Amino acid sequence: EVQLVQSGAEVKKPGESLKISCKGSGYSFANYRIGWVRQMPGKGLEWMAIIYPDDSDTTYSPSFQGQVTISADKSISTAYLQWASLKASDTAMYYCARHVGSGTTTHFDHWGQGTLVTVSS
């Protein structure tokens, strides 16, 4: 069974750094891209970035380029999303999801449970 398990909720202050994780199991983690999706409180889904764990090739949405960094360690089947300096506007639920297909067939077939990040002074 394919599973993506994310790290727990975080409460941080503005300016602090943070790295959250997403561990895959039940499939060949290195061979499927992992995507990150943001959902701000009461709002919709926003695609942030994807990474191919086998070679760490990344693609960022222009809206998130330079704001976050994604990485992956295929040896432990884990992807990461990190911030160097958090802002209050980063408060949101963050989901990782397994990305299948390419180009116009791209979609997310399995999702993590989400990690709630709260940034408040």
Place this chain on the structure above:
Amino acid sequence: QSVLTQPPSASGTPGQRVTISCSGSSSNIGNSYVYWYQQLPGTAPKLLIYRNNQRPPGVPDRFSGSKSGTSASLAISGLRAEDEADYYCAAWADSLSGVVFGGGTKLTVL
């Protein structure tokens, strides 16, 4: 403001058929398959429809999708209380080399 346009809300009574629309452009829906995700309250999204009209294993055939030109729609027949959720459409956008989502439609079962 989301790239794909959905009505913010929809509603129906048990047993009814409801449809949710999703409008885009030639740079996304017009040149891509459309996908639908269901997000039940307090849970992660779940893939509901892929490649315009295909259902993953386990998704009831009460759910169906269609696409025409730069628009798509999700239909739910025989509405049930457990269908109350947020529904999101999505498509590939070449300009982004990434995925664009609709703003979501909150479905209420009256």
